[in-house]
Amino acid sequence: MTVATVLKDAEDRMSKSMDALHHHLGAIRTGRANPAMVEDLQVEAYGSVMPLNQLASISAPEARMLVIQPWDKGSMKAIEKAIMISELGITPNNDGVVIRLAIPMLTEERRKQMVKQVHTHVEESKVSVRNIRRDAIQQFKQLVTDKEISEDEEKRAHDQLETLTKKYVEMSEGIGKDKEAEVLEV
Secondary structure, three states: OOHHHHHHHHHHHHHHHHHHHHHHHHOOOOOOOOHHHOOOOEEEEOOEEEEHHHOEEEEEEEOOEEEEEEOOHHHHHHHHHHHHHOOOOOOOEEOOOOEEEEOOOOOHHHHHHHHHHHHHHHHHHHHHHHHHHHHHHHHHHHHHHOOOOOHHHHHHHHHHHHHHHHHHHHHHHHHHHHHHHHHHOO
């Protein structure tokens, strides 16, 4: 193992952490219809629990409307039930062919709750990046212990890792600020 491989692994893991942050923030309702709001909704169908995106196509034909078109009409009731018990707070409208979800305007109080969710996800992302940094630092120390690198090389690698960590922490804060602005937009 070399310093370069440890840094590359850390950067890959930090990048995946940002992808996860994007995914989590995509599921937060902003007042605009977004298929990500429901695609991971767990639906009990065919004797097992599956995400909604495996049972139906989800589209947003209008800014305030989601349309869910099940591939099998027999799963309509299960999808409706999953939407009703979810935290979305939206009542589905079933016409026998598709399920429509009218996205209501967010109240000021609900927007503040959403912003708190955004902050929670951003903080979790930053903790994840810092944990990756901690793991890499331990790997550097092990390389020094095994006499594969000198202490000077460890110091340089540590500086590179700090730069990388700072970049990803700032990136997660930027992603969070963008989502916060989107949530607060009326």
